[in-house]
Amino acid sequence: xxxxxxxxxxxxxAIQGTTEKSREVKNEMQVDLCLSIPDAPELxxxxxxxxxxxxxxxxxxxxxxxxxxxxxxEAYCNEIALYIECEIELRKNGRIDNFMNTNGELVxxxxxxxxxxxxxxxxxxxxxxxxxxLTPVARASISAPTVNNNTQINNYFD
Numbered sequence: 001x002x003x004x005x006x007x008x009x010x011x012x013x014a015i016q017g018t019t020e021k022s023r024e025v026k027n028e029m030q031v032d033l034c035l036s037i038p039d040a041p042e043l044x045x046x047x048x049x050x051x052x053x054x055x056x057x058x059x060x061x062x063x064x065x066x067x068x069x070x071x072x073x074e075a076y077c078n079e080i081a082l083y084i085e086c087e088i089e090l091r092k093n094g095r096i097d098n099f100m101n102t103n104g105e106l107v108x109x110x111x112x113x114x115x116x117x118x119x120x121x122x123x124x125x126x127x128x129x130x131x132x133x134l135t136p137v138a139r140a141s142i143s144a145p146t147v148n149n150n151t152q153i154n155n156y157f158d
Contacts (some may be wrong), residue, residue, distance in 0.1 A: 041074050048081035059132060072128060079125035084119035130150045 037060045040049035055073055059065035065073075094116060099107045130138045 009066065023096065031066045031068045033063060034067055034070075035059060036060075037065070038070060040077075044074065044077055045081045047084050048077040051077040051080045055132070055134065062134070069132070072131065076125055076128035076134070078130070079121045079128065081117055083125060084120040086114045090114050090118065 037053075037056050040052040044052055052073065054067055055077065059073070081122055090112065093112070096109050097112050098109050101107050105123075126135060129135050131141050
């Protein structure tokens with residue numbers, strides 16, 4: 001028999017308006033919110049750092065950026081950057097490798113390895129993005145908290 005429904009954190013239930021005393025988890029793990037938007041990790045490429053700023057700003061403004069999640073956000077940003085970098089490479093150098101024999105005749109053609117790398121990176125990014133509500137389907141199932149000051153400008157002066 002299956003394990004039943006996937007457990008939803010109490011805070012998320014409160015945000016969605018579906019909390020019930022009978023379904024509350026006793027001693028639920030609580031993690032710290034980030035008090036400020038952290039700098040992008042040095043490991044990330046320029047594309048990854050741009051994605052980091054976009055995602056961390058959004059999650060911070062929604063009060064959903066937690067310190068324990070930062071490595072997962074980093075992994076998401078790295079996967080998105082890898083996807084974009086592979087796509088740039090494929091557009092520059094083509095998507096097919098042609099192999100010729102010594103007479104210059106085409107022996108075979110195959111897709112470049114960057115295609116597999118790009119597709120794997122996108123799949124990994126989607127899996128991670130779902131954890132943070134960064135996909136349209138994931139967002140549809142989350143009711144975000146009400147935040148009065150929901151812009152970077154308002155957070156700038158804090």
